[in-house]
Amino acid sequence: MQVLTMQQTHAKNEQGRLTLSSRLGDLALVNPWVEALAAEHAIGADTVYAIELCLEEALSNIVRHGYKSAPDHTIELSFHRKGDAMLQFAIEDCAPHFDQTGPGRQPANEDIDYLLPGGHGMPLIRKFSSSVEWEPLPKGNRLTLTFPSRSE
Amino acid sequence: MKLSTEELDGGITKVILDGRLDIEGAAAIDLKMNVIAGSSKLLLLDMQEVSFLGSMGLRSLVVPSQAVRRRGGKVAIFAPQKMVEEVLKASSIDALIPIRHDLNDALAVLQA
Numbered sequence: 001m002q003v004l005t006m007q008q009t010h011a012k013n014e015q016g017r018l019t020l021s022s023r024l025g026d027l028a029l030v031n032p033w034v035e036a037l038a039a040e041h042a043i044g045a046d047t048v049y050a051i052e053l054c055l056e057e058a059l060s061n062i063v064r065h066g067y068k069s070a071p072d073h074t075i076e077l078s079f080h081r082k083g084d085a086m087l088q089f090a091i092e093d094c095a096p097h098f099d100q101t102g103p104g105r106q107p108a109n110e111d112i113d114y115l116l117p118g119g120h121g122m123p124l125i126r127k128f129s130s131s132v133e134w135e136p137l138p139k140g141n142r143l144t145l146t147f148p149s150r151s152e
Numbered sequence: 153m154k155l156s157t158e159e160l161d162g163g164i165t166k167v168i169l170d171g172r173l174d175i176e177g178a179a180a181i182d183l184k185m186n187v188i189a190g191s192s193k194l195l196l197l198d199m200q201e202v203s204f205l206g207s208m209g210l211r212s213l214v215v216p217s218q219a220v221r222r223r224g225g226k227v228a229i230f231a232p233q234k235m236v237e238e239v240l241k242a243s244s245i246d247a248l249i250p251i252r253h254d255l256n257d258a259l260a261v262l263q264a
Contacts, residue, residue, distance in 0.1 A: 024175055025176075027174075027175055027176075028176055046234075049204065049235045050235075052174075052204065053204070053206055053239065056174055056206045056208075057206060060175060120207040120210055120243045121207045123242065124207060124239065124242055124243065127238075128238075
């Protein structure tokens, strides 16, 4: 069933790489890919949670803001180990230059009536990753997220 | 993502959430949450079985909570899992919607 879904959405899953279409529905393919990497590399549950959270936030930003929800573009994910200590995920797109690591909107915190329902994505990425770096490409963007590789 | 409700004494509506509150899960409950928020003034969000919470899921909690508060009601979150609670705290939601791990404490927040 999963393979059929990936064929339908043109997603590709190779070892350490995943290609997605720029559709929010394709984000459902990321978690099985991360789970497979976690099993292969003995990544602990809390780190898996952090990876899935940060990837969902970053990818949904690319789909909604980078590609403005146009569905016929691609997003390339790749995974690398950095020695024994760090796990690195790179996300490449072909959207106009878009620095997700900027300040963005800051949610208010004085009263629930003034709390913005959005704007939490990048603060969550900063909180749950070890580092986040944005790099403009000649045609697109590369966002690199790093996580500790400890298995809890 | 599953959502069910249970009416408790004192006019409290317990909303039992079960599954992943990711983009897909948030879309699955948004309408139901807004309907519940429109008819209940005391909302207990039971998050024991929520295994994942992202920013779209946060939105699914914050928007109906704002609606309840604007009508003079109260909202409390009950028993989130460790990483889910970290997301709530990282987003400062805990300062706005009290989190309690004891059911009686959570009910007391609503009945105060």
